[in-house]
Amino acid sequence: MHSNDQVAREMDFDFIFLMTTLALLAMGTIMIFSASYFLSKELFSSPFVMMKKHLFHLVIGTVLMAGIMRMDYRRFNARPFVLLVLASAIIALVLCFVPGVGLSGGHAKRWVRIAAFSFQASELVKIALIFYLSSYLAKKSKRIDDFTYGVLPALLIVCVCALLIFIEPDFGTAATIAVWALGILFIAGMQWKHLFFICLAGLPVGVLMMILEPYRRARLFAFIDPWKDMQGIGYQIIQSMVALANGGFLGSGLGEGTQKMFFLPAPHTDFILSVLGEELGFIGVALVIILFGVWIWRGLSIALNTNDSFGFFLAASSICLIGLQAIINMGVAMSVFPTTGIALPFFSYGGSTLVTTMAISGLVLSVSRRARL
């Protein structure tokens, strides 16, 4: 185990994964600058304010990522640590509803302020659940085919978190976390029939949550036929499609897009891919898709090539979470899925998301040091 060769390999990050991560970050940073230019000018009367904030987040993320990737990830597999993180994540979720600590953006209560920092509680939940599920599954992977002792305890924890996020309300994130957790349980070896029954039970709940809230219902109908209510909820879908259509094959050129000038809602967050698609064209979009494809494939390969199950679950769950978010965001921008506010990892503006994404990438890189690829 401790041969020289092994020690050298331990310091070796997976080159492809690291490069892909850096490429995504670089592209994201450039796009943030372009997408936030006019919005920042409008909101802060300087086009660079949002860019500067983003760079600040990037610095924090880089410090965190560099720190985590150098650490031995196995040290995270300690029960007190995992439970502490999980407990603080759940407390943070609850704090969102406490006046004074919780910050509301629009009608949603998603942020917690501690000292000068405010962050999105659901991002902390993501990290906590990665640790919790990895630790739990590493220990119980032998019994995961048993529903009551294997699947149910993990599912309950996930459900509590998802429910708290759902009532913020943030349906998109709650649903993403639920689907992601199921996916991890599936990878862990859950029985097909259990998966089937959980889906069967969960589907009506999900559909009901979607139908009962008028704006979610409207988004669903707008997804089915955006042209019908193009003045209302279909508006953002159409504007996103117009942005992509404007881009064509080569794009209008970096910074030359017009749809980000208040036609596109949230050009710097939810619809940053549309801005990219307009300015860099199909070539740019294809590059993003390929980079995410390589990143996911390579990340899961890292997981497959670890020789400890905690590392395996850590890498697999990290990749699945980021991958799922990326696919949902891109699918929304392209109107493959109904509109929901999921950020595009590495691209969307927002400190909590960026820092979380980079921390998670650091975890995978840390795992890659011990993977034999």
Add this chain to the structure above:
Amino acid sequence: MAGRVKIAQIFFIALLALIGIRAVDLQLVRPDTIISQAHKRFDHTIQLSSQRGSIYDHSGQPLAISLEVKSIAANPRLIDKPSGAASKIARALHMDQNALKKRLQSDKYFVWIKRQANPDEVAAVKALNIKGIGYYNEAKRFYPESESLANILGIVGVDGQGLEGIELLFDHALKGKPRHIEVQKDGLGRIIYARGLPSDEKKDGNTIWLTIDRRMQYIASSKLEKAVRDNKAKSGFVIITNPLTGEIYAMASYPSFNPNIGSYKHLDGHKNRGVVDVFEPGSVIKPIFVSWGVDNSVFKISQSIFCENGNFSYHRTTIRDHEGYGWLPVRDIVKYSSNIGMVKLLDPVHADVMYSCLKEFGLVGPTGLDFPGEPAALVRNPQKWTSVDKANVSFGQGFAVTGIQLITAFNALINGGMLLKPYLVEHTADASGKETQSFRPTIIRKVISEHTSDEIVGILTSVCAKGGTAEAANINNYQVFGKTGTSQKIDPLTGTYSRKDCIATFIGGVIDASGKPRLSMIVNIDEPHPYHFASIVACPVFKDIVQSCASIMDLKPSITVARKGAQDEGI
């Protein structure tokens, strides 16, 4: 586990591929379709409406002006409690609550609550402080002369489009040229982007200057209203013109309507009766036939006709005069308005020739007045006239004309024989005041000689003198001339001439110290009761109006001219 991870890898790659395919579809296959479809949906053309031109009378007094008023509208999607808001607004504006509620509960982004609201109403709604209510400036047409000129000016619709009268006929000129801007609106209907500059310079509407004199119009319409009411008549009209030019000084109809209240309840009141209504002229036609006969040497003015003492059997019918006359010279046939005399005078004249006389005087077709809705007069094909028909035509029955045709023909009779096109619009000017179009007197044709015209004026003066049928029209110190006509109306039930329903017409004019006819006027009262003779019903209206207009028109008393008329009468 390894197998499941492979499944996950393939699942992710498949989803990414799906997104890639969608990108191909959106960006490479049909980007143009999407862009054009979106533009079609989001692009709007907004109209920056131009100011509608004003209408003035000939001295520059405003008759129709556009004022800016507020209209109240709502964005129902922004209203929190539509039914509560509806009941509050309905109470403030005295509107139907349920209809308003339905509008406010719709899922539209824009509904009107009340267009062209008055300032009190706007203040009342503002005081309610309801979210989602907006106020928009709109132009409202305002008519300072109200009922007096309503039938001429017409009205505009709520969007400022001319619907009737001058407003309709000159809509294009009045409207001006609105500017169009192609804009894109965002999800809230706010204009977020204008494609390019306005299509071209906006142009405010032209102003229109009428030949109408506001004061004379007011006098005419108020005297007419009084006459119609006093005589318990159905309706009536008065037209005052300048016989030397064809300009129309006043054109009043009763009933009328208040154009400042957008009510369409009494559509009958919207008619400009002098132009659009047809009626049988009766005896006022007599001087026209006489002048034509004299001018064409069919008979002489001094010729005498035996008037059968008031009862004349003609082709199995009996023609009557209201009084029995014996031998009457031609001038007295007109003066005493003898039907028998006219029938016998025109007996040798062929129907075709009589028809062409009517045609010559412009009584068969429209006059060409600049006003919409002028009908062709109702004169049947002379080939189909029976002898009795022909006899009827000779004293003004059996065919119908409009008031404007009659006054136009009458003007030719008295102005030296020139048939002039009547006109209402003097000139138009653009927004900067530069004249764009000007209308001059137009001679259509010469119909009789000056000499004949003078003789006819003499005869018509005698009609208004003591003993004439229009004595009631006579005014001291002026030479007044004219002719009455009382025509029986066709009873719609029996199809024959009614005994009690008549149309009383007086057509006449005034010569002042200048020695020239200064004005001509037709007064028409429909179905007066109990008296239906024009001499009693219509002549006093003429006199009344002329006396009231004398100072406005600067009519100078002229004893000498009046005496000349009196001498004519004596011959």
